[in-house]
Amino acid sequence: xxxxxxxxxxxxxxxxxxxxxxxxxxxxxxxxxxxxxxxxxxxxxxxxxxxxxxxxxxxxxxxxxxxxxxxxxxxxxxxxxxxxxxxxxxxxxxxxxxxxxxxxxxxxxxxxxxxxxxxxxxxxxxxxxxxxxxxxxxxxxxxxxxxxxxxxxxxxxxxxxxxxxxxxxxxxxxxxxxxxxxxxxxxxxxxxxxxxxxxxxxxxxxxxxxxxxxxxxxxxxxxxxxxxxxxxxxxxxxxxxxxxxxxxxxxxxxxxxxxxxxxxxxxxxxxxxxxxxxxxxxxxxxxxxxxxxxxxxxxxxxxxxxxxxxxxxxxxxxxxxxxxxxxxxxxxxxxxxxxxxxxxxxxxxxxxxxxxxxxxxxxxxxxxxxxxxxxx
Amino acid sequence: xxxxxxxxxxxxxxxxxxxxxxxxxxxxxxxxxxxxxxxxxxxxxxxxxxxxxxxxxxxxxxxxxxxxxxxxxxxxxxxxxxxxxxxxxxxxxxxxxxxxxxxxxxxxxxxxxxxxxxxxxxxxxxxxxxxxxxxxxxxxxxxxxxxxxxxxxxxxxxxxxxxxxxxxxxxxxxxxxxxxxxxxxxxxxxxxxxxxxxxxxxxxxxxxxxxxxxxxxxxxxxxxxxxxxxxxxxxxxxxxxxxxxxxxxxxxxxxxxxxxxxxxxxxxxxxxxxxxxxxxxxxxxxxxxxxxxxxxxxxxxxxxxxxxxxxxxxxxxxxxxxxxxxxxxxxxxxxxxxxxxxxxxxxxxxxxxxxxxxxxxxxxxxxxxxxxxxxxxxxxxxxxxxxxxxxxxxxxxxxxxxxxxxxxxxxxxxx
Numbered sequence: 001x002x003x004x005x006x007x008x009x010x011x012x013x014x015x016x017x018x019x020x021x022x023x024x025x026x027x028x029x030x031x032x033x034x035x036x037x038x039x040x041x042x043x044x045x046x047x048x049x050x051x052x053x054x055x056x057x058x059x060x061x062x063x064x065x066x067x068x069x070x071x072x073x074x075x076x077x078x079x080x081x082x083x084x085x086x087x088x089x090x091x092x093x094x095x096x097x098x099x100x101x102x103x104x105x106x107x108x109x110x111x112x113x114x115x116x117x118x119x120x121x122x123x124x125x126x127x128x129x130x131x132x133x134x135x136x137x138x139x140x141x142x143x144x145x146x147x148x149x150x151x152x153x154x155x156x157x158x159x160x161x162x163x164x165x166x167x168x169x170x171x172x173x174x175x176x177x178x179x180x181x182x183x184x185x186x187x188x189x190x191x192x193x194x195x196x197x198x199x200x201x202x203x204x205x206x207x208x209x210x211x212x213x214x215x216x217x218x219x220x221x222x223x224x225x226x227x228x229x230x231x232x233x234x235x236x237x238x239x240x241x242x243x244x245x246x247x248x249x250x251x252x253x254x255x256x257x258x259x260x261x262x263x264x265x266x267x268x269x270x271x272x273x274x275x276x277x278x279x280x281x282x283x284x285x286x287x288x289x290x291x292x293x294x295x296x297x298x299x300x301x302x303x304x305x306x307x308x309x310x311x312x313x314x315x316x317x318x319x320x321x322x323x324x325x326x327x328x329x330x331x332x333x334x335x336x337x338x339x340x341x342x343x344x345x346x347x348x349x350x351x352x353x354x355x356x357x358x359x360x361x362x363x364x365x366x367x368x369x370x371x372x373x374x375x376x
Numbered sequence: 377x378x379x380x381x382x383x384x385x386x387x388x389x390x391x392x393x394x395x396x397x398x399x400x401x402x403x404x405x406x407x408x409x410x411x412x413x414x415x416x417x418x419x420x421x422x423x424x425x426x427x428x429x430x431x432x433x434x435x436x437x438x439x440x441x442x443x444x445x446x447x448x449x450x451x452x453x454x455x456x457x458x459x460x461x462x463x464x465x466x467x468x469x470x471x472x473x474x475x476x477x478x479x480x481x482x483x484x485x486x487x488x489x490x491x492x493x494x495x496x497x498x499x500x501x502x503x504x505x506x507x508x509x510x511x512x513x514x515x516x517x518x519x520x521x522x523x524x525x526x527x528x529x530x531x532x533x534x535x536x537x538x539x540x541x542x543x544x545x546x547x548x549x550x551x552x553x554x555x556x557x558x559x560x561x562x563x564x565x566x567x568x569x570x571x572x573x574x575x576x577x578x579x580x581x582x583x584x585x586x587x588x589x590x591x592x593x594x595x596x597x598x599x600x601x602x603x604x605x606x607x608x609x610x611x612x613x614x615x616x617x618x619x620x621x622x623x624x625x626x627x628x629x630x631x632x633x634x635x636x637x638x639x640x641x642x643x644x645x646x647x648x649x650x651x652x653x654x655x656x657x658x659x660x661x662x663x664x665x666x667x668x669x670x671x672x673x674x675x676x677x678x679x680x681x682x683x684x685x686x687x688x689x690x691x692x693x694x695x696x697x698x699x700x701x702x703x704x705x706x707x708x709x710x711x712x713x714x715x716x717x718x719x720x721x722x723x724x725x726x727x728x729x730x731x732x733x734x735x736x737x738x739x740x741x742x743x744x745x746x747x748x749x750x751x752x753x754x755x756x757x758x759x760x761x762x763x764x765x766x767x768x769x770x771x772x773x774x775x776x777x778x779x780x781x782x783x784x785x786x787x788x789x790x791x
Contacts, residue, residue, distance in 0.1 A: 011416045014392035014409050137700050138678045288657070292514055292705055329514055332701045 026143045027106065029115040029132060030224055033125040033174045034150030035159050039184035040118060042215060043150060043223070047116060048089050052220055057090040057112040059102065103141040114224045115142065124170060125149075126177040126309045130327045133229060146228030149178035149208075153189045153197055160200060160263060169264065175201060176265045176309045176357050177327070178208045179228035186212045206267035207236050207312050207355050231337065232314045232323050236355060265309070268363040270370050272315060272352035279374050280317045284333060286373045287311075290356075291329045298372035299365050308358035315352040324354060379453055379741075381469065382411035383418055396423050397469075404469045421467045458551075461597040465731040472588035472741030476732065477597035481553050483573075484560040484581055490569050493613045493689065499577040516692045517684060519710035525752060528617045528686060528712060529777050531568075532750050532761035535619035536781040538562050539610045540764065542582070545791045546625050548602045552584040554791050555608070556595035563612050565786040571611035571618050571689050578734065583609035583622075590677055590718045590727060590736040590744040602628035605638065607746050611689060618689045620714050621762035622748040633721065634743060637674065641719040641745040644668040644676075646770040648697075648715045652707060652751050652758035653773055658693055659703035665717045666699045675725040677718035677744070680736065684713045685750055698725070707753045712761065716748030 034040045044058055084090055090112065092105070106112065119125055125147050132144040151171075152159075159171040175181060181201055186194060194212075201210060211222045275283065289295050294306055311326035314336070321336040356366060380387035381404040390405035394412065397404045404422065406412040412419070454475045457463060461477035486492065520528060542559050560581040563570045570581030578594075585593035585607040586600075593607075600606060609622035624638050647664040666676045682695030696703050697717040726739035738744050752759045757773025767776050 011413050012395050014394060014406055014412050134694075134702065137696055137698075137702060138681065140678065288706070330702050330704050334701065 025111065026140060027112055027115055028145035028225060028227075029102075029117060029142050030145045030226065031117050031119060031125050031128055031132070031147045032150070032223070033119045033123065033147060033178070034182075035152070035156075035171045035174065037155070038150045038152040039182075039213075039215075040150050042184075043182070043218070044091075044116070044118060046217060047220070047223070048085050048091055049087065051087055054113045054220065054224070055088045055090075055111075056114045056116060056224070057092065057106075059092055059115065059117045103139050106141060114145075116223065124173040124177070126173065126328055129177060130330055133327055134330060144229050145224065146179035146226030147177050148180045148182065148223050148226070149174045150182045150184055151175065151197075151201075153183050153186045153194060156183075156197055157200060172204055172263045172265050173309065175204045175208070178205060179226055180209045180211065180222055181205070182211050182213055182218060182222060184213050184215075187214045200263075204263055204265055204267065205310075205357055206269060207310075207357070229325050229327075232312070236312050236314060236353065265357070265359050266361060267355055267357045268361045268366045270354045270356075270363075270367045272313075272354060272370075272374075273376060274316045274318065274351065275374070277317060279376070280315065280322070282374055283315065283370075286370055287324070287326075287331055287333070290369075291326060291331050294329075296365060296369040299369045301362075301365055305360040306358060307360065308356055310357040311355065313352065313354040315354075380405065380407040380411060381419065382406055382415040385411050385415075387411070394419065396420075418467060422469055458597050458599055468731050470730075470741075471728050471737050471739055474587055474589065474737070475598075476594070476730065476735070477551075480579055480594065480596055481557070483579060484557065484570075486569060486573070487564065490564065490567055491613070491616075492569055493571065493618070495576075495689075496569060496574050499574045514693075514705045517705065517708070517711055518686055518691065519708060520686060520712060520752075521710070524617075524686075525710070525712075527615050528619070528752075529759075529761055529779065531612070531614050531617045532619040532621070533777060533779050533781050533783065534566055534568060534614065534785060535610050535612055535621050535750075536762050536764060537785050538566075538612060539608060539621055539623060540781060541787060542608055542610070543623070543625050546600060546606060546608075546627055548628050549599050550791060551597050551599050552586070552593070552595035552606075553597055555584055556580045556582050558788075558791055559608075559610065561788050565788050566614070568612040568614035571613050571620070572609075575689060583607070585609070585735075585744075585746070587743050588738045588741050590720070590738060591680055591746060592734045592736050594732060594734055600627045603630050603634075605630060605634050605743060605745060609746075609748065613689070616687060618685055618687075619762060620683075620685045620689070620716075620748065620750055622716065622746055624745040624747060634745075636672065637719065637721045637743060637745045640669055640672045640674060641717060642747050644697075644717050644719065645715055645747045645749065648717070649749065649751060649758065649760060649774055650770040652715075652753060654707055654709050654753055654755070656707045657703070658695060658705050658707065659701055661715060662696050662699045662703070665697045665715075669717070669719045673723065675720045675723050677720060677725050677727060679727040680716075680718055682714040682716045682748070684711070686712055707758075709753050709755055711753045712750055714748050714750050716746060718744055718746040720744045 032040060032043070044060070047056055047058055102115065119128060129144060129147050136143045156171070183197060198210060201208070211218060286297060289297050291308060291311065309328060311324060311331055313324035315322045315324065322333055323336045325332050354370065380390040385407060387407035390407045392406045392408060392412070394404055394406065453473055454463070454470060455473045457475065458477055463475045464478045465476070538559060541562060542555055545555060545558055560570055563581065572578045572583055573581045580595045582595060583592050584595045585591050586598070586604055591607070591609065604627040605624055606627060607622055607624040611618055611620040624641065626634070626638070644665040647668050648661045651660055651664055669676050676698045678698050681697065684691040684693055693705055693713060695713055695715055720738045721742040721744065722738070722740055724738065724740045727736050728739050729736055749760050750762045752761050754775070757771070757775070759775045759777065760767060760769070761777060763776040765780050769776060
């Protein structure tokens with residue numbers, strides 16, 4: 001029998017029991033996505049090796065298509081491989097596991113400050129995002145912080161183009177599902193090429209924050225602590241104050257238009273006035289119809305091919321600000337956190353906006369459907 | 377306040393914590409350094425990785441049995457073990473007083489004449505099938521034809537029969553293993569497969585959840601005691617369909633608090649059944665259950681949910697019992713799903729698992745109760761397919777089957 005280490009033989013001093021506040025602290029989880037070769041691995045090795053003072057668990061996993069994941073095991077047994085790094089970070093792979101296994105690993109290895117989950121380059125992250133967002137409801141230890149997509153400035157347009165010729169268009173879906181897009185290898189392209197990339201990203205996903213980087217070296221705040229499912233991004237907000245976004249479109253009209261058409265996936269934005277309590281209920285009904293039943297009310301066009309990947313929004317109901325968050329057919333409307341309401345009040349924004357990112361979504365149709373349904 | 381985890385110490389006011397445990401996020405508290413020192417040689421093993429399954433290690437089993445007999449094992453206040461039984465995880469930081477009573481009896485046999493569900497042989501599930509839930513598209517929620525509903529209704533009536541017959545066997549001195557053998561025999565007599573058996577490897581034919589066990593308790597050698605509460609969760613598979621229902625029962629005379637917990641849990645389920653009809657969003661279910669339980673100072677477990685039931689044991693939709701807005705979809709005619717609130721007798725909804733990877737217990741060791749029915753959405757409202765014959769529907773649009781639970785069934789001798 002192996003002998004005990006000194007640490008184990010020595011009886012430690014008891015410490016004052018702390019309140020359970022520590023235990024109930026929830027750990028944010030970021031889904032890191034990006035096409036093969038875009039620079040995800042460089043970013044991960046940066047997280048695992050640099051002294052950044054955070055205890056981050058990086059889960060590299062072939063989660064693959066969400067259909068193959070045992071979403072929430074009834075049996076909490078698991079298999080994992082762990083690698084503990086010098087900077088306190090942890091790299092592990094958990095096979096066929098899901099949230100329950102990650103939560104169990106946390107109980108064994110102590111809590112992390114953040115969890116970064118790498119997906120395979122060929123995955124549509126929206127299914128994974130929905131799974132984690134849903135799992136918050138039963139496993140309170142972990143919450144979905146957001147989806148980060150790394151793209152390669154040099155090749156992304158080519159990938160999008162090749163995507164559009166195939167039915168499985170992972171690259172465009174990754175961008176569409178992202179809350180933060182990192183354009184890597186920006187040094188390898190000209191300014192005009194970079195503008196074209198930005199334009200394409202904006203056409204697909206008008207609400208993601210965009211960051212530029214070289215060699216995947218970036219500020220960690222662009223990957224962790226996004227709070228993307230719990231707040232209104234400044235991209236949604238800034239656009240709701242005026243027509244700033246439309247202005248951009250005009251500048252690059254030809255690009256935007258052709259890109260939207262080309263990629264199949266685009267963002268639609270429907271502005272809203274301040275709503276009455278009754279209209280707020282009607283908006284909820286509209287969302288149920290669009291997101292749950294895939295039916296656009298009050299318009300005759302068939303929406304059979306419509307597929308929604310992400311919905312966001314901010315709504316002012318008699319001065320109280322509500323936020324909309326959604327992934328695929330799951331959504332939530334809730335009162336904005338207090339500090340956000342204050343910001344809203346300060347900037348005197350009483351107008352709202354709904355943003356829907358998806359396949360075969362048409363801005364004119366959505367606008368007409370929602371305004372007629374609300375009677376505005 | 378926590379109970380002291382020291383050996384043979386039952387101090388209820390343990391305010392100190394082992395630093396190593398804190399690092400590992402293990403919940404164990406001590407009344408003081410003296411008690412901690414005395415318990416250290418036993419306690420420190422809590423810090424190491426969970427032990428292998430006991431069936432894999434005979435030495436460990438013997439050691440555990442020996443420790444048990446000497447009375448020196450166990451953390452916190454465990455109930456005394458039954459004669460001839462032992463706790464396979466003597467150093468596990470149990471949250472309450474209940475302990476597993478091993479060894480488990482041999483696996484029950486199923487004759488060839490009984491049709492097996494797909495997982496019965498190897499205990500693993502087709503993962504595509506296993507991923508029920510909200511994260512699957514709403515289109516995956518099955519709507520049954522009237523022929524399928526007729527079959528399902530029969531299976532649900534049989535489920536109710538098995539539950540009510542087994543409930544009659546509950547009395548002090550009966551072991552949960554005896555109840556399991558009884559359920560198994562009753563299923564065999566009616567040519568049906570007990571769905572829990574080998575589901576993800578579950579070793580028994582019924583889940584028996586006593587006192588602080590929230591759900592998925594494994595039948596073992598522990599005898600029921602006067603004052604216990606026990607949940608019997610019956611699921612069986614026949615003619616291609618599964619049924620699933622459960623109820624919590626008193627063992628002999630129980631205290632008023634336990635009775636209130638049971639009554640509140642049942643009431644919360646009935647409140648939820650009351651709103652089931654076409655067009656009701658699934659998310660409204662939690663709005664009925666949680667406030668009912670919160671009002672009594674109880675809490676609704678979030679970790680385990682209701683689910684669609686039919687050709688699969690568990691399928692979409694996932695039914696959450698707590699207040700939330702993210703549950704998606706509306707009830708539609710022909711859908712069948714369970715509502716099965718688990719309610720803890722404190723404000724803590726948190727769940728811990730024993731080392732058997734099944735038994736779910738309350739984190740603070742308080743009691744937990746549960747009731748479950750399978751609900752069919754009908755044109756005019758809903759039908760409680762698994763209802764007891766004397767069930768009083770909570771609303772006009774709620775109906776129960778006209779077939780009695782004991783109609784055309786085979787019964788067996790009492791325990």
